[in-house]
Structures are given as C-alpha cells and as structure tokens.
Amino acid sequence: MRPYIDVHAHIGMTVSRSPAVGQTVGRYMGRMVSAGVIAAVLCPTAGGPQANGVLDTRREHEAVSAAMRAFPDRFPVGLGIAEVRHGEAGVVELERAMTAGGLSGFMCHPGLSGHSLGAELHPFLEAAAVHSGVCLLHQAGSTANIAAYARRFPSITFIIGHVSLNRGAALDAAKHCANLPNVWYDIAQMPLNADESWDLRRLLSDLDGGRLLFGSDTPYYDFRLTQSLVESSDISESSKDAVAFENAAALIRRFAPGWEVPTEPVSPPQIYTDEELWAANGARLL
Numbered sequence: 001m002r003p004y005i006d007v008h009a010h011i012g013m014t015v016s017r018s019p020a021v022g023q024t025v026g027r028y029m030g031r032m033v034s035a036g037v038i039a040a041v042l043c044p045t046a047g048g049p050q051a052n053g054v055l056d057t058r059r060e061h062e063a064v065s066a067a068m069r070a071f072p073d074r075f076p077v078g079l080g081i082a083e084v085r086h087g088e089a090g091v092v093e094l095e096r097a098m099t100a101g102g103l104s105g106f107m108c109h110p111g112l113s114g115h116s117l118g119a120e121l122h123p124f125l126e127a128a129a130v131h132s133g134v135c136l137l138h139q140a141g142s143t144a145n146i147a148a149y150a151r152r153f154p155s156i157t158f159i160i161g162h163v164s165l166n167r168g169a170a171l172d173a174a175k176h177c178a179n180l181p182n183v184w185y186d187i188a189q190m191p192l193n194a195d196e197s198w199d200l201r202r203l204l205s206d207l208d209g210g211r212l213l214f215g216s217d218t219p220y221y222d223f224r225l226t227q228s229l230v231e232s233s234d235i236s237e238s239s240k241d242a243v244a245f246e247n248a249a250a251l252i253r254r255f256a257p258g259w260e261v262p263t264e265p266v267s268p269p270q271i272y273t274d275e276e277l278w279a280a281n282g283a284r285l286l
C-alpha cells in the first residue's frame with residue numbers, strides 16, 4: 001500500500017466521554033507502522049483532564065512538543081488546543097507553546113472544548129496568525145464561520161476536519177470555502193456503511209483536490225477503514241497519492257521547511273499486539 005501522512009492525530013486521553021479513550025505517542029506509533037502511516041501532524045485530545053485548568057492544557061502541549069523533539073522526522077508539525085473556558089490564560093499558554101514549545105498552531109473541537117466557532121476564538125486565532133500558523137477546526141454545523149475566519153485571518157492555514165463525514169458537510173464546505181486558498185480539508189472518518197455513498201471522486205471535484213488530506217482522527221476511529229476506501233476509490237493512482245501523502249507533505253513543508261517524507265517505516269518504542277492496537281467497538285477504537 002502507498003504511504004500515508006496523517007494530519008489529524010490526537011494524543012492524550014478524552015475523559016469527558018464514557019468510556020474514556022486515548023493513546024500515548026508510542027501506541028499511536030504502533031498504529032502508524034501497522035497501517036502504513038509514515039508521518040503525522042499531532043494535536044492533543046479534546047475532553048482531557050482539566051482538574052488543574054490551563055496547567056493540564058500545558059501538559060498536553062508539552063506531550064506534543066516532546067514527541068516532535070524525539071521524532072522530528074515523524075512529527076514535523078504539532079498543534080495545541082483551545083479551551084474556551086481558559087480565555088486569556090489559554091491564549092498565553094498557546095503563545096508559549098508556539099514559541100518555546102515549537103508548536104505551529106492549534107486544534108479546536110467545538111463540542112468538547114465549549115466553542116461555537118464564533119468570535120470567542122478570535123484571540124486564539126490572532127495568536128496563531130502572528131506566527132502564520134495552522135488551525136485544525138472540527139466542523140460544527142455550517143462552514144460559513146470557518147470561511148469568515150479564513151478571510152479575517154489570511155495568514156492562517158485552516159484545515160476543516162471531517163469534511164467527508166456526510167454529503168451535506170462536503171457540499172457546505174464547497175459552497176463556503178472552495179474559493180479560499182488558505183482552507184484545506186481532511187477526510188477523517190466516513191459515514192457508516194459508506195461503500196456507495198462515500199464518494200472521494202466527488203470530493204476531489206467539489207473541493208480543490210490539491211488541498212484534500214488524509215486524516216485518521218485516531219484514537220477515536222479505526223482509520224484503516226478510510227484508507228481502504230481511498231485504495232478502492234474510482235480515482236487515478238496519482239490522485240490517491242495526492243490525498244494519501246503528497247498534499248500533506250506540501251502542507252507540512254510550509255511549517256517545517258526542508259522536511260523530507262520518511263522512506264522507512266516507523267519504529268515504535270514498544271511492541272504492541274494487533275489486538276491491543278485495533279480492538280474496537282464498531283469503528284471506534286478502544
């Protein structure tokens with residue numbers, strides 16, 4: 001199978017849903033090598049422990065920074081997280097993480113982190129814009145608000161997560177964002193029973209195929225399902241290469257100049273069994 005670069009990989013624990021779910025960097029590396037993923041853009045999990053408030057978020061940021069330092073060829077770009085309740089303290093921590101910690105921007109999960117993708121995110125976006133950063137935004141309803149962000153913060157590169165999740169989401173993104181050069185898209189997750197309705201060819205024509213990216217949404221999803229649909233899609237081999245890794249490599253080089261796509265498989269620090277890596281309840285990993 002062709003190599004894959006994952007632009008949507010969460011590290012840490014989500015404890016605000018039951019049962020809790022999460023993964024360490026090492027376990028994710030086990031999943032990477034098991035599924036042919038050779039590099040990734042890391043971000044924290046939303047819904048993580050918050051007993052210590054923004055200090056917990058700092059710990060999440062430091063975990064991403066540590067993975068980038070330990071494996072710069074595999075994790076050339078890392079993102080923080082924006083929790084709406086942290087307000088200015090969260091912006092200060094994000095600024096620290098982007099300067100001292102080497103992160104390139106942030107991820108926002110509206111449902112788990114209390115956002116509406118409205119103006120409450122402007123201070124976080126302004127911090128990212130100062131560094132011409134990248135923001136991975138999980139879609140929440142219409143993408144019209146993400147289009148408004150993209151116009152208001154032209155120096156930020158936006159990735160809309162899960163644009164493939166349903167036909168309506170793809171059409172909405174095409175309507176509002178297709179003509180915005182600083183908006184990219186990931187295909188993390190797919191509709192249930194999507195063999196016929198999941199249409200990568202249509203996504204490639206509706207959106208700019210050069211800005212369509214593979215995302216895993218690990219640890220929430222058995223992303224091998226998405227990979228198998230890419231591989232079986234009725235599109236050219238060159239289009240599959242573009243979605244699987246070439247577009248992501250071009251995106252990553254904007255934030256990590258000189259970075260080269262690794263040619264060797266990942267070497268995880270711990271050997272996991274397939275059962276440990278891929279035990280799932282439906283498509284959701286355990």
Ligand SMILES: [Zn+2]
Pocket residue numbers: 008010138161217
């Ligand atoms: Zn996600």
